[in-house]
Amino acid sequence: MKYNLAFKYRIYPNKEQKLLINKTFGCVRFVYNTILYTANKFYEETGKNKIITPASLKSENQFLKEVDSLALSNAQLKAKISKLHEYIKNCRRDFLHKLSKKLSETYNAVVVEDLNMKGMSQALNFGKSIGDNGWGMFLRMLEYKLMFLGKQFLKIDKWFPSSKTCSKCGNVKEELKLSERSYKCECCGIEIDRDYNAALNIKNIGKEILKY
Numbered sequence: 001m002k003y004n005l006a007f008k009y010r011i012y013p014n015k016e017q018k019l020l021i022n023k024t025f026g027c028v029r030f031v032y033n034t035i036l037y038t039a040n041k042f043y044e045e046t047g048k049n050k051i052i053t054p055a056s057l058k059s060e061n062q063f064l065k066e067v068d069s070l071a072l073s074n075a076q077l078k079a080k081i082s083k084l085h086e087y088i089k090n091c092r093r094d095f096l097h098k099l100s101k102k103l104s105e106t107y108n109a110v111v112v113e114d115l116n117m118k119g120m121s122q123a124l125n126f127g128k129s130i131g132d133n134g135w136g137m138f139l140r141m142l143e144y145k146l147m148f149l150g151k152q153f154l155k156i157d158k159w160f161p162s163s164k165t166c167s168k169c170g171n172v173k174e175e176l177k178l179s180e181r182s183y184k185c186e187c188c189g190i191e192i193d194r195d196y197n198a199a200l201n202i203k204n205i206g207k208e209i210l211k212y
């Protein structure tokens, strides 16, 4: 029989080490904040990105020389990542604004499916990705832009079987696997793209409700 043994140690820093650790944390925080502040200010003034290096901060702030430069580089890296996240978020929001603007200007009414995001991401095992992809944000943008132009926005109930219904004859399938990418109707025989079929159904019911 084999045994695995594990020992756990906890080592406490001495007074000097404690002081250095505290100094390092303080400096890391200082570097992180300064880099982020400078980057934000530079972006506001010029619309461009600039990340300063910890080395450039050292000449003006002598106290930074006492602590480990690796810790300071890590602070810089964290600041960079934080800026990158913000940049990605802004790009996505910008894209959603443009798309919703275009749709609201092109159409007099937009009908969307009120997707059950939580259930869907659980069922498909997508984790957070669907909830994160800005679908809700996109719908809100679309709604207020259409309303602003005096146009119509309609959400279809999430239980409406948009995928299982045949857009040509109205037959509703018992089951439709997610892997079936095209819709084949046993009744009227049409075969069309799954998403296009669902979109046609959403359009049809929307026209009915809005009396178009």
Ligand SMILES: [Zn+2]
Residues within 6 Å of the ligand: 166, 167, 168, 169, 170, 171, 185, 186, 187, 188, 189, 190
């Ligand atoms: Zn059919």
